[in-house]
Every structure is written in structure tokens, then in C-alpha cells.
Amino acid sequence: MDPNGGKKKLFNKLGKEKAVERLDNEDFNRITVSFYKYIIITDPYQFRDDLFAKWASFSVYGRTYVAQEGINAQISVPEHNWKEFAEDLNQYDVLENIPFKIAVEDNGKSFFKLTIKVRNKIVADGLSIDDYDVTNVGTHLNAREWNNAIDAGATVVDMRNHYESEIGRFEGAICPDVETFKEELPLVKEILDDKKDNPVLLYCTGGIRCEKASAYLKHHGFKDVNQLHGGIIDYVRQLKENPEIENKFVGKNFVFDERRGERISDDIISSCHQCDDACDEHTNCNNVSCNLLFIQCEKCKDKYENCCSFDCVEMSKLTEIERKLLSIENKKKRIFHRHKKVKLN
Numbered sequence: 646m647d648p649n650g651g652k653k654k655l656f657n658k659l660g661k662e663k664a665v666e667r668l669d670n671e672d673f674n675r676i677t678v679s680f681y682k683y684i685i686i687t688d689p690y691q692f693r694d695d696l697f698a699k700w701a702s703f704s705v706y707g708r709t710y711v712a713q714e715g716i717n718a719q720i721s722v723p724e725h726n727w728k729e730f731a732e733d734l735n736q737y738d739v740l741e742n743i744p745f746k747i748a749v750e751d752n753g754k755s756f757f758k759l760t761i762k763v764r765n766k767i768v769a770d771g772l773s774i775d776d777y778d779v780t781n782v783g784t785h786l787n788a789r790e791w792n793n794a795i796d797a798g799a800t801v802v803d804m805r806n807h808y809e810s811e812i813g814r815f816e817g818a819i820c821p822d823v824e825t826f827k828e829e830l831p832l833v834k835e836i837l838d839d840k841k842d843n844p845v846l847l848y849c850t851g852g853i854r855c856e857k858a859s860a861y862l863k864h865h866g867f868k869d870v871n872q873l874h875g876g877i878i879d880y881v882r883q884l885k886e887n888p889e890i891e892n893k894f895v896g897k898n899f900v901f902d903e904r905r906g907e908r909i910s911d912d913i914i915s916s917c918h919q920c921d922d923a924c925d926e927h928t929n930c931n932n933v934s935c936n937l938l939f940i941q942c943e944k945c946k947d948k949y950e951n952c953c954s955f956d957c958v959e960m961s962k963l964t965e966i967e968r969k970l971l972s973i974e975n976k977k978k979r980i981f982h983r984h985k986k987v988k989l990n
């Protein structure tokens with residue numbers, strides 16, 4: 646079982662290039678799967694060591710967080726080890742029958758090494774344990790129930806960050822202007838302060854943020870808190886399986902992998918950060934020491950050579966050492982830009 650002869654190997658020593666090469670040379674398929682669960686893990690370090698040894702023996706790659714409040718995993722499992730992997734997971738009482746979300750449009754090559762980290766929280770939320778009760782979460786709604794609740798006039802809140810809701814959202818949703826989930830929770834409580842007795846609908850990408858957000862709102866006196874089961878990802882899956890269900894999501898669903906966003910309706914609800922033309926394509930600034938995530942149209946891509954500003958165009962042409970020196974000098978400016986979301990020249 647243990648490829649390291651009983652010795653704990655908790656990080657991957659293989660260089661990135663070698664690891665990518667190893668992945669490319671594989672002659673089998675991988676299944677990309679994500680799952681999370683709020684559970685009590687009394688000794689997260691022991692739990693992590695245990696999982697790491699087993700998953701390494703199944704050649705699992707990916708990123709997983711373990712905390713006293715639960716587990717959050719995004720991994721890829723070799724197809725031929727899948728059955729054994731799933732059976733093994735089922736042996737943990739707390740993980741029994743955990744709902745797997747298997748990526749459909751994916752070649753399984755999303756990760757090239759395995760990391761399992763112990764964190765304070767599986768989702769950074771800035772809350773103390775007295776702020777919520779993870780066992781008292783909102784009611785889970787499927788796509789049909791969700792649509793009905795919207796039609797009945799419930800308040801819809803997008804629990805994602807501004808750059809996610811900018812390119813796609815449910816019609817009429819409140820989309821807080823925040824960069825992190827941590828900022829968002831108290832803000833949402835404030836925005837909804839006069840709606841404590843009304844039905845509230847929460848949604849996010851895959852459902853995990855709403856587990857916490859709904860527990861938090863209920864703990865703070867909200868009477869009728871509901872959440873979209875499995876998030877936008879599962880909403881879309883249900884729509885594909887049941888074409889008679891009306892789609893109420895406009896634009897694209899932002900995702901954190903190479904694709905950046907999955908188109909859900911034909912509407913383009915955002916605009917290029919440089920020229921304001923309708924556009925919902927995210928890109929990272931081509932100047933590696935800027936790396937700003939922003940929306941850029943094809944025209945501006947040409948004009949700015951894949952950068953967010955002419956400054957960055959200049960900088961992207963420097964050598965690595967020149968760039969490093971300059972970025973130390975410009976540190977303040979760079980952070981300022983990031984907070985402004987995008988720089989216009």
C-alpha cells in the first residue's frame with residue numbers, strides 16, 4: 646500500500662516539469678472529481694497523514710484541504726483505481742456516501758501532483774465557531790424548486806465574488822461587490838437586515854459557500870433560508886437532463902480552471918474593462934509580475950498585446966531580472982491597481 650515504506654511523504658519532491666512530463670506520459674485516463682463535507686474531524690493532522698498515504702498509493706493527484714470542520718477535495722483519480730478509491734473513502738464513517746461531483750468536460754489532466762493541507766477552515770470565512778452551527782443549514786432546493794421560489798418573489802443573493810457574478814448571475818440577484826467570501830458574509834447580513842422573515846435564496850458555484858452562509862444567516866435570526874443544491878454547476882446539469890425546466894441564469898458560470906467560464910445563456914452581461922464593448926472573456930495580464938485577472942475583448946487583446954495596460958506591455962518585454970527590480974520599486978502601485986480591479990492605462 647505505502648510506496649514510501651512506511652515513511653511519511655507529505656509533499657511532492659518532484660519538480661514541476663518532471664511532474665507534468667510524468668502526467669503526459671500516462672497511458673490511462675483519469676477521473677476528475679470534487680467533493681466536500683462539513684464534518685467534525687478531531688485530529689486533522691492524523692486524518693491528513695492517513696489520506697495522503699492511501700491516495701498516493703492510488704496515484705491520486707489534486708488539491709485537498711482538511712480542517713476540524715471538514716474536508717474539501719478537488720482531485721483526479723486514475724480510472725483503473727477508481728473503484729478501490731471510492732470503496733476506501735466509504736470506510737470512513739464521516740465520509741460514507743459523500744456526494745462526488747465528477748467533471749464532465751474534462752480530460753482528467755487538471756492536476757499533476759497531490760497536496761493535502763491542514764487548514765483552520767475548509768473555506769476561508771473569517772468566522773468564529775460561535776458565529777454559526779454547521780448542522781443547522783438552509784433548505785436545499787433543486788433547480789425546479791429554485792425557479793419556483795424565484796417566481797414567488799424570494800430575495801436571491803449571489804454568494805460569489807464580484808469577478809464571478811460580473812459575467813453571469815441569476816436574473817435579479819443581489820451581487821455584493823466583494824473580493825472574498827470573508828468580506829461577503831457580514832455584508833450580506835447587513836444588506837438583508839430588513840428581510841429576516843422573508844424567504845432568502847443563496848447560490849454559489851458548487852454549493853459549498855452556501856452551506857456556511859446559510860448556517861451563518863440562520864444563526865443570526867433569518868427564518869427562511871434556502872440554497873441552491875450543488876450550486877450553479879448542478880443547476881446546469883439538471884437543466885440539461887430536464888430541458889423543460891426554464892433557465893434563469895444569464896451569461897457565463899465563472900470557473901477557476903483554464904476555461905475561466907462556461908457559457909450558460911447567450912447573453913453577454915459584462916463589458917471589456919478597456920474599451921467597454923460587450924465582452925465576457927477573462928484573461929490574465931501577460932506581464933507575469935502583474936498577472937491581473939480582467940475582462941478583455943479581442944480588439945484590446947491586439948492593441949494591448951494581451952496586457953492590462955501599456956505599462957505592462959513594456960514590462961512584459963523586460964528580462965526576468967529587470968522585471969523583478971522594477972516590480973519591487975512599483976510594489977505600492979501594483980497593489981493599488983489590483984484593488985481598482987483593472988487599470989486603464
Ligand SMILES: [Zn+2]
Nearest residue numbers: 917920942945
Ligand atoms: Zn476592449
Ligand SMILES: [Zn+2]
Nearest residue numbers: 930935953957
Ligand atoms: Zn498588467
